[in-house]
Amino acid sequence: MTTPAIPDARVIGGEWIHRDGDHATLTITKCHNCGSTWFPPRDVCSSCASADTEETTTADHGIAYASTVVRIGPAAFRPPYVLAYVDISDVRVLAHVDALEALPPGTPVTLRVGPIGADENGEFSSYLVAETAGGAR
Amino acid sequence: MRPVFVAGAAVHPFGKHPDLPAAELGYRAVQDLIARTGVAPEQVDTGFGGSTYGGSLLAQRVLQRVGVSGQPVFTVENACASGASAVHLGWQAIAAGTADCVIAFGTENLSAFGGGTLPLTTADLEIDQGMVMPAAYAMRAQRYLHDFGATVDDLTRVSVKNRRNGAANPRAHFQREVSPDDVEQSRPIADPLRLLHCCPNSDGAAAVLLCSEDFAKDLPTARVRMRASVVRSGRFHTSFRDMTWPDITERTAQAAYDVAGIGPADLDLVELHDAFSVAELLHAEALGIADRGQAFKAVAAGDFDRDGRVAVSPSGGLLSRGHPVGATGVTQICEAYWQLTGEAAELQVPGAEVALTHVTGGGIFGVDNGACAVHILTTT
Ligand SMILES: [Zn+2]
Numbered sequence: 001m002t003t004p005a006i007p008d009a010r011v012i013g014g015e016w017i018h019r020d021g022d023h024a025t026l027t028i029t030k031c032h033n034c035g036s037t038w039f040p041p042r043d044v045c046s047s048c049a050s051a052d053t054e055e056t057t058t059a060d061h062g063i064a065y066a067s068t069v070v071r072i073g074p075a076a077f078r079p080p081y082v083l084a085y086v087d088i089s090d091v092r093v094l095a096h097v098d099a100l101e102a103l104p105p106g107t108p109v110t111l112r113v114g115p116i117g118a119d120e121n122g123e124f125s126s127y128l129v130a131e132t133a134g135g136a137r
Numbered sequence: 138m139r140p141v142f143v144a145g146a147a148v149h150p151f152g153k154h155p156d157l158p159a160a161e162l163g164y165r166a167v168q169d170l171i172a173r174t175g176v177a178p179e180q181v182d183t184g185f186g187g188s189t190y191g192g193s194l195l196a197q198r199v200l201q202r203v204g205v206s207g208q209p210v211f212t213v214e215n216a217c218a219s220g221a222s223a224v225h226l227g228w229q230a231i232a233a234g235t236a237d238c239v240i241a242f243g244t245e246n247l248s249a250f251g252g253g254t255l256p257l258t259t260a261d262l263e264i265d266q267g268m269v270m271p272a273a274y275a276m277r278a279q280r281y282l283h284d285f286g287a288t289v290d291d292l293t294r295v296s297v298k299n300r301r302n303g304a305a306n307p308r309a310h311f312q313r314e315v316s317p318d319d320v321e322q323s324r325p326i327a328d329p330l331r332l333l334h335c336c337p338n339s340d341g342a343a344a345v346l347l348c349s350e351d352f353a354k355d356l357p358t359a360r361v362r363m364r365a366s367v368v369r370s371g372r373f374h375t376s377f378r379d380m381t382w383p384d385i386t387e388r389t390a391q392a393a394y395d396v397a398g399i400g401p402a403d404l405d406l407v408e409l410h411d412a413f414s415v416a417e418l419l420h421a422e423a424l425g426i427a428d429r430g431q432a433f434k435a436v437a438a439g440d441f442d443r444d445g446r447v448a449v450s451p452s453g454g455l456l457s458r459g460h461p462v463g464a465t466g467v468t469q470i471c472e473a474y475w476q477l478t479g480e481a482a483e484l485q486v487p488g489a490e491v492a493l494t495h496v497t498g499g500g501i502f503g504v505d506n507g508a509c510a511v512h513i514l515t516t517t
Contacts, residue, residue: 066276069328077267
């Protein structure tokens with residue numbers, strides 16, 4: 001069972017995140033007119049401008065397309081931090097990675113919610129990924 | 138469309154100029170341009186000034202100081218392609234016959250932002266997740282190395298070549314060669330990129346005079362023909378994309394080749410947007426001057442050296458000149474102008490007759506870049 005999206009200012013993108021036990025999934029938009037998929041979700045397709053769209057939910061796992069360790073970056077994200085582009089259910093999402101090194105391309109990952117940084121009000125969270133235990137499912 | 142000519146170029150040297158705001162740098166470049174060409178203010182039909190961080194009415198604040206006021210004047214913002222977009226609008230005016238003489242310039246002061254990575258001001262989802270420009274290029278680099286069997290040494294070779302070129306450029310921010318060791322020992326920025334794989338944030342300005350053929354005949358300066366001027370925006374989507382293939386560069390270059398009737402094999406030199414060393418590999422392939430996945434071999438073989446098959450960034454590129462965002466696209470055209478008029482001094486590419494300039498940038502999510510501009514210039 002998935003819970004409703006998380007309406008919390010301390011969760012970046014929380015309105016599109018669903019917790020599923022230890023895992024998470026994301027709300028995306030599928031266009032019935034041209035087949036495009038979108039994250040973040042939207043009312044009107046940004047390819048064909050059709051409003052014939054549907055909100056759906058991603059899987060809780062995907063594949064790292066590319067990754068890096070950011071060593072010089074905004075203090076709020078506490079560099080060094082690891083980022084990856086993750087391909088998941090026909091969308092590509094930028095996410096923090098719970099790791100010390102960059103993920104090799106093709107690494108299977110699982111989505112969950114966790115802290116990604118801190119500001120004057122304390123830690124803030126978002127969706128993030130970690131290498132899937134035991135490899136691809 | 139009427140033929141368009143470049144009949145003058147001027148650059149305020151790039152570097153750290155914390156006490157010179159963008160408008161002052163722009164004024165100095167434009168004043169130099171007017172001194173070189175002898176154009177009177179009332180002869181200028183319209184003006185375009187490119188800048189990303191220079192603020193409202195920048196073009197007026199620059200041009201009114203040299204007597205160009207009252208005419209239509211526009212400030213153009215298109216991220217890294219701001220200056221080249223200003224040139225493009227000037228090209229449109231000359232080509233359409235609505236102007237005979239245009240000043241186009243680009244200017245930027247980045248010292249105002251202090252050190253570190255440039256602020257991304259476009260507030261989007263990826264910036265909220267900690268995206269910075271070096272991270273985007275670092276991931277492109279990781280994927281390029283993975284897909285084509287290149288190594289970090291191949292990225293380093295680009296830095297070494299372009300810094301060698303820039304060592305002879307009096308307008309460059311860095312006028313010193315670096316060794317492969319220097320690059321490998323430099324500070325890590327975003328794996329696999331190190332500091333010397335990244336262009337510096339710089340302050341500077343550049344200006345060109347665009348005009349019709351008749352107007353050019355009365356000027357004391359040499360002229361070159363602007364065969365193509367093309368701007369494209371990024372194609373927006375959030376599904377999978379091949380980050381080793383900057384399609385915005387391919388689309389912009391292809392349109393420019395079509396307009397000019399010139400192909401990549403005809404080019405003697407390219408001034409390319411090497412904001413990061415990996416960018417030279419990606420864009421060289423998308424421009425068609427190297428086969429897919431082969432640009433790193435072309436660099437290693439010396440194909441892109443000043444005396445190679447096609448000189449890539451003989452001025453030193455962004456890696457040497459620095460990157461005052463809005464000024465970069467205009468300074469590339471200035472460097473190409475001096476190459477084609479034989480005024481490039483120590484930077485001269487022997488026998489240069491055909492040049493292409495390429496600038497692309499803008500880190501907004503959902504596109505490979507926000508805006509790209511390609512110009513093709515020839516001696517006749
Ligand atoms: Zn659609």
